[in-house]
Amino acid sequence: MSDWKTTFVNYLGQVEEKFDDLTYRLRKRLNYFNPIQIVPYRSYGTPNRLYIKGRVLENKGIAQAGDKDTILNNLLNMYKRFESDEVMDARLQVKFQGQTHEIISDREGYFVINLEPPTPLPLDNVWHEIEVELVEAQIPYTPGIKATAEVLVPPPDAEYGIISDIDDTIIHTSAYSALSMSRVVFLNNARTRLPFAGVSEFYRSLQLGRNGKRNNPFFYVSSSPWNLYDLLKDFLDLNQIPAGPLLLRDFGLMQNKFMGGSHMGHKFKEIQNILLTYPELNFVLIGDSGQEDANIYREVVKQFPTRILAIYIRDVQLPDREKMAVAVSEELKGHSVPMLVVDNSVEAAEHAAQLGLIYQEALPEIEHEKDKDKGLKPGKETADLFGS
Incomplete structure (x- = not known):
């Protein structure tokens, strides 16, 4: 960050701190x-x-x-x-x-x-x-x-772990557009926002794996602020998406949090911590082409070249973003890590089945859920997990 930005952010942090102190003293005096x-x-x-x-x-x-x-x-x-x-x-x-x-x-x-x-x-x-x-x-x-x-705490017989983004990967958010994202996030709740079609069954299939014990752990890494924790937790639970730790970001003026900090830095650090915590566990990474997921996952592969089984990137239908994600997928071929930029959940599930990550028998149910969700009443936010 440039010197003037650092000075400006530090100044904003001091203003926020003084304002908080003033507000607290006033509320204490009023016992409010x-x-x-x-x-x-x-x-x-x-x-x-x-x-x-x-x-x-x-x-x-x-x-x-x-x-x-x-x-x-x-x-x-x-x-x-x-x-x-x-x-x-x-x-x-x-x-x-x-x-x-x-x-x-x-x-x-x-x-x-x-x-x-x-x-x-x-x-x-x-x-x-x-x-x-x-x-x-x-x-x-x-x-x-x-x-x-x-x-x-993942059990020792877990086959692999899954690290997933949330916005535009599980749920439509338009995180790549501030205006569209604000409209979606602020005008809806955990019940009126629906997952991309097929996501629930696909994720449950990954959690089940091949040993049938349903103990493959999920981790959700997002740049959403902690202020949205209850909404995201309720959303996952209501839609029967496997529970997992939610690793979000702080929001505020101090420490450059209002400015957003580094989207890539936050997510990479959280993913790095997960892989370091479980050195014997390999992982599947799931994200979208809307922001920096492809680049982040490329860096994860470089640091942990033998630990990533597959990467699935949902195409958000923006040509420039798709081109970037495809370029990363081509680069990762040299690391023997398959990264697919896909349009629908069935494509991702079929590939996962070919790799032996999920049962072939799970595919019809994922296809059924995808088709079933397309029939939801108008006004509900629904689309395919990896495409409309």
Whole structure:
């Protein structure tokens, strides 16, 4: 970043910090606070180390998404997500395997802790639940506020892992166009936004793999802000898309977050951390041609040349972006890593079946789901997983 941009961003950060302090003092004088909530994020770990992240926020009362929510309902809920009031310096206790750990939330309400279980985790469950409790805060609160963090630990017999983008890969967002993306994101909710046709069944087939145990782990890496965590989590659950850690980005003026930072840097770092955490596990990468996924995945292959089984890139039907993605796929042939730029989910599934990643018998159901979703009533956002 150039010197003037760095100076400008630092200045904005100082302004934001002073404004937050002023607002906090005013609200404290008026005793104007909402109830506190703990928002743990789905994360991941190993039998010997668990990574837990979450946020302490004032509860703005974001309503549960409904099929009949109006545009005004959705706009109000989205406003509440982005106009968040963070609870800094909150003291939390994390209890697991008979041990208690304490952690303090930072200025933006985030808390992060790495736990080392005294005894290795049993691997009969993929997900492990950890209790987080609020024990002290600088604003009024009701004692006994708790939440449960979910941590994914892949079993040793997992065949491979799947790392997937979200926007324009699972769900139509038009992330490559700020105006179109804003209209889609702000005017809809977890129920009115639908996955690309075929995505649910294709992803469940990848999770099932060939061993039939449905234990191949999913990881979702996105440049969406953490403010949208609840919406994305609910979207995955409502559409029966395999659960997995959601690895998003912070949003704000400080540390160049308002400027967006590096889309490529964020996603590459998160994917790198996943592969380093599970050195014995190979991966399938799924993204789209709308932003930088093809370039990011190329760098992942260069750093981990034997760890990537296949790459699937959904074509967003922009010629320049498609040309770039195809060029990357040609380059990766030299690394013996197949990367397909595809138009529909069936193409990707057929290739996955040829590689032995999924059962051939899964293909008719993916085709059926693709055709079935095309018949959804007008007004619903639906298209094929890898094309309309």
